[in-house]
Amino acid sequence: MTVLGWRWPLAAVRSPQAKPAAPARKLPTPPVRVGLLGCGTVGTGVVRLLRANAQSIADKVGRPVEIARVLVRSPERRRDAELPEGLLTADPGAVLDASDIQVVVEVMGGVDPALGYIVRALRTGKSVVTANKDVMAEYGREVFAAAERGHADIFFEASVGGGIPIIRSLKESLAGNRIRRIAGILNGTTNFILSRMSRDGCSFEDALVEAQRLGYAEADPSSDVDGWDAARKLAILSSIAYMARLRPGDVERQGIAAVTARDIGHGERMGWALKLLAISEVDGGRVSMRVHPTFVPRQHPLAHVNDAFNAIYVQGDAIGEAMFYGRGAGSLPTASAVVGDLIDAARFIDRGGKGLTCTCFYRVKRLPPGLVASRFYVRLMAADRPGVLAQIAGALGRCGVNIESVVQTPAAAYQPEEPSDELERAELVLVTHRVAEGRMRRSLELLRRLQAVSRVAAAIRIAPEDL
């Protein structure tokens, strides 16, 4: 059939040649024994995955991988994870000091007591796989030092982007590059909320309630919504990318709580999607790191990352650009990263470690936040009378802010957002050329002092042109 155009091979049903099954499976090799710290959402996923794919994991490692003990707070509680009798313990020493455990998997989360356990395990020569972004973002140096001292390995793929292989890709596959920029959608909760607001035009509050109902957002959503979670992950990625120890506290943060469906709608008509981007970049030897709502042009692959998905866009001198996309959270996606690391840790235990090493060789200067330049989308509520636009343009001009475009909603078409807006009846949307953050701040202060301007309703950064 020429329309379909297949070339039908001669022996379509022939099974491909393969060497006989690896002998490793047949040998009575002792299993690699794993101690699990924590058995919540991620821990349960790890238990499930190790059981479901036991054979192929054993083949890849060269011997079986089995869970030997599980540290939990209440061993007597019923759990989802199907574990043999007698594995649960409330005594950390039963995992950390057990001489028959070679690899420790830490999936408790939080700094205390996880950090202490990780360091203790590494120092005594146990390799550690962790999903802990708090520990790795704040205490990466201490953790790597403990690994060095114990000749053990530390793996932490699951700490950023759930199952997305970004840590290892930056550490290994992209290691020949000088990384110039990372721009990531690193928090699934906020991406879900923004996608929802964009699709249904609902308010931030309604979208948040929906996210909580679906289990995407915590009862206290601050860590997600205010950008803390993304800041920690950005610090981990940036430390690897720029080979310097960078901390979450050095990340400028702006959350999404003030975002309105109205601004998302305006942005969409201008060809943009609104995303909470975590951006770090090196310019003239200085690093800037920031998390903020950002308008991304529709042609950009990040613009199409919706719902609870994560994506990390990397720009480097050799690779040009690359993007990694997937589920950034959840039991099995995170367990995918943990088990991938565990397989590697298990393959390396007989060789004294060194799967991943610390690469924070350098010091870097930070670009002062006031000097970080962006294009801005600014929405103002102003009086609808002659001369107002001139006043506004004048205030911006005095601060050196160059206007790229202005859209004024005709009075007739304008639907007031707040009662105080009704008297004014004019909504102005400005787009600026690239301007330093500090100048923009000063110009917005001037605008607010203008009598004709009742409200600066929004000021949202637009993604860099060379993203």
Next chain:
Amino acid sequence: MTVLGWRWPLAAVRSPQAKPAAPARKLPTPPVRVGLLGCGTVGTGVVRLLRANAQSIADKVGRPVEIARVLVRSPERRRDAELPEGLLTADPGAVLDASDIQVVVEVMGGVDPALGYIVRALRTGKSVVTANKDVMAEYGREVFAAAERGHADIFFEASVGGGIPIIRSLKESLAGNRIRRIAGILNGTTNFILSRMSRDGCSFEDALVEAQRLGYAEADPSSDVDGWDAARKLAILSSIAYMARLRPGDVERQGIAAVTARDIGHGERMGWALKLLAISEVDGGRVSMRVHPTFVPRQHPLAHVNDAFNAIYVQGDAIGEAMFYGRGAGSLPTASAVVGDLIDAARFIDRGGKGLTCTCFYRVKRLPPGLVASRFYVRLMAADRPGVLAQIAGALGRCGVNIESVVQTPAAAYQPEEPSDELERAELVLVTHRVAEGRMRRSLELLRRLQAVSRVAAAIRIAPEDL
């Protein structure tokens, strides 16, 4: 400024704490010496990258990495690569038998003589980094056996997707998954041509000429356009994903030479983008592998991969879905993958190899191509008279093909494509429900035999619903 919403940190300009530069740089460690086989587009990129990022590469490896010798056909020819005097040689033995060379980088391409060189280097204990998809797709088993015998490492990230870290991600980060499907845009040339046809409505021939002018397509474009290149890459990825040796010859292929801008346009109006997808999947323990033009729904991330970019979409039992996106070819992107591998090979040479190992443990059965099911888009030229649609629907029904929708272009609106179409004046676009390939072929044969049907102008598969 609350609108911008930054929390300005107390010490904004404080440079982040960092440990002093790694002592490794200061020690008089001997360099890792690399033999380069080939110095064309990719080789030149490797030389440039090793020079540009020499310091950070040395820091990561623990000692400098230097090119010791370069095998080329004509050492006297002028080249773009800036190399010290005396490195070029036309004698393979000067690289392969040199006791002072620890790692061999093969960037010549083609099976002969590259395969012989790779095997010879590995057997004598030299680790090898290769960008060679032909060798890895057809002779993976022989190459891994040689690596095993020589206690050396083989790395081949650059063989698929240029700089995109897909090999390592499948081998390591996703190793805990049972992979269910891979769907990739693995050939940049054809993706450029299809993007061009979609954007400008130009013909395949014109887009091909443009691709050739820009250096994306070869003078003989068959390897790209007919899907050979994508088939080889799909065989490599599938062998890793399904842990079984799968060959390019087992991949069903259909190229893009018969694709028309008209069908792309119809697809777009139905919400799809046309891509040359390389798909492999496991269903009921049987594997199918195929490369063919495919309509992808606009909501899917693969639909937004345009121009010469590549992307690989992976579905697994734990990860759910993940996508890897980037430049699939070119001097520096490919060199990025080669140098990433080289850094790893250099880190491992003192440890007797085993960075990547062969994981083709299993045999798999192939799903006979006639049983692979898809939804189809079918375009027919038919007589514009009563009863014709009933005849067509009847022919399809007899083969068990279920019609999902029919669009008939009104006679007035129809612009004939070929002179013979003019008399008929009716263009019918059908979309079928999921149907096995074999049934579809039979039904298309029946349609062509109908007197009322002058031409089956196109039959294009639609991406699986669960992609």
